[in-house]
Amino acid sequence: MRPDIMNKVAIRTSELLFDQIKQGVDQDGKKYKYSTKPFVRPAGGLRTTKAQQASGDVRFLTAKKSGNMWVYIKGGYKAYREMKGRSGDDDFLQFSGRMLQSMATRVTGNDSAEVYFVDQQAAKQAFWLTVGGAGKSRSLWKFMGLTRANEEKLANYTASLLNEAEIIKIIS
Numbered sequence: 001m002r003p004d005i006m007n008k009v010a011i012r013t014s015e016l017l018f019d020q021i022k023q024g025v026d027q028d029g030k031k032y033k034y035s036t037k038p039f040v041r042p043a044g045g046l047r048t049t050k051a052q053q054a055s056g057d058v059r060f061l062t063a064k065k066s067g068n069m070w071v072y073i074k075g076g077y078k079a080y081r082e083m084k085g086r087s088g089d090d091d092f093l094q095f096s097g098r099m100l101q102s103m104a105t106r107v108t109g110n111d112s113a114e115v116y117f118v119d120q121q122a123a124k125q126a127f128w129l130t131v132g133g134a135g136k137s138r139s140l141w142k143f144m145g146l147t148r149a150n151e152e153k154l155a156n157y158t159a160s161l162l163n164e165a166e167i168i169k170i171i172s
Helices: 003-023 050-055 076-083 120-132 148-161 164-171
Strands: 039-042 058-062 069-073 103-109 112-117
Touching: 003 103, 003 112, 003 148, 039 076, 050 058, 069 076, 112 120
Parallel strands: none
Antiparallel strands: 039 069, 058 069, 103 112
């Protein structure tokens, strides 16, 4: 295939990936959801209300050896997002926006292209989310693959870019 066609296919792939992320579904069509398992994190930069503290949803702890402040969040990462002013039910993979803003495309050959991350830290985050698993539970968020429906959309789009001679060349 021609590099210009591969470039269009790569761009369309990234558009479909962004659509899936906005819909909150992974490559298997499963809905994303944030963890509700309690966890502890450094207390820095977290603002809580007295009502949250009184209800036990948030509890501040001090490490015995270091004296550092930690916060126990009863409602898990979902509650943490809500404390930071973000939705706990949607707005997936966009807490800071840095990872998805780093997503780019490039043609790697006459018949290949890739979606990749320009920022190395974003690439590491994507790896842990899709391959290694996130958090203690090692939950996988398979956001770098297309659903079957989106694969079909991409195949139809690619076919629309090709003429008959190019299709015969690919098939044979």
